[in-house]
Amino acid sequence: MSVTVKRYIPLAITFVMGIIMVIATYFLAEGTPERYATTQLTATVDIIVATAGVIGLVVLLRHHGLNISRRGRFWKYSTITIIGVVLYLIVGLYGIATHEQHLMYASELFSWVYMNIYVHMDMTIFSLLAFFIASAAYRAFRLRSLEATILLIVGTLMLLGRAPVGATLWEGFPTIAEWLLNVPNAAGTRAITIGIAIGAISLAIRQLMGIERGYLGPER
């Protein structure tokens, strides 16, 4: 593939689209035909999302298919992944084939599988965090330094302030927890947020100018 296709065309697309969005946000008034045209442009993201979905499916099947054929690491889990994807795909296609109204409709069976199988599995995995947190609290939350001591005290106050038992023990705990959230936490988070925003703006300018090219992949 030539350098023009790999580098210059993507850079040009990034520049043109970026500039259009900047102009639309800062210079075009709401309700004008020009602003409406840019909104139509952003609506085309559906096409990218749909294409990315298909690419994702192909990459996933290829990655796990190769792992199974090579008997690679955890290949049995790859088998389960492919079975899960294919079965759910069949359920979705069956719903589309049998439904009278619309391609977009999530059939009863599709929703049932999601709500009664996937939801419970995902919730189960996430809920295991409670056990890890309990274990970590026991083993890692140590008064080793001043910073660790402050962290531990604040963490304990938040634990007491954000559950009914805190107010039962002493009615001041919820007030302290709200103050910690509203004042010291907000101040620290604000500083981090502003720092991130400035970084994001500089990164965006570098990408628009074609200086930052990391998103195009490695240069060869």
Next chain:
Amino acid sequence: MALSISRIDRRYLYLLLFILVSIPFLYPLKLPLTIGVHSRLVYEVTEGLPPGSIVISSVDFGPSTLTENRPHLKAHLFHCKEHELKVVCLAFWISGGPIGDDVLREVYGSDFPNVPQYGTSIVYLGYVPGNEVGMQTFGDNTVLAKGTDHYGTPVGDLPLMQECASAEDFDLWAEWTSGTPGEQQVIQFVQGRHGGPSAVPIVVGSTAVSVPGMMPFYAAGQILGILNGLAGGGEYEQLLIDAYEYPLVEALPLLDSQSVGHLLIIAFVIIGNIGYAISKYGGGEGS
């Protein structure tokens, strides 16, 4: 002694946590609940809207945080229904699509969307693709963002969507979130583009772990109220019980278990540190 404290098999800790957290399900403690300012503000902002106002209810979470986020969504939808607000419900997370449908069936009845209010007082658009770009498009022009509702009906056939053409028509954006896109993207791509907090007021229901990150936006008035995790859900349910005899309670019964879990973690921290102190100052072996 220090050695024995620091080397307790973690499986015993897991077992203890499991048993203690399970007990309140069988024998509820019924601990009194204090209503926090953040939750009360969500209630007051919603209650302060005149009947007929349009509320956007965005289901931006997945199954992993269902326990925290679903009570927020469900209670707020119920509140909107009782207060005669018009709701356009949608999801910018693909995993939120089926969850929104499930919760709406709980609030409006199992026949949803075949209920009299559908299309005039409530619409469910389902998944709107594009993450923050989808949010921006929806704020600029709702029809361009999604041409049909979750059930395949063209939005042109839904009278409520004629009243809700763009962010100019939104009276409140209720964001139920546990990540990105979430409240920060609504602020950036909808509120910021359409006149600020006074034009598009935002209330949020979020997982407790995400709330610290949104406090600067709350302090700046860009977010008017926050339901903070499970406790926030329970507080909102209590407010709805007092005002509307809320029948779909979900978070309140879980708060006793949460209290026990928090106390146990504090106990673990204290015991762990006693073992650490003994090992450090008593000459024993540390963990």
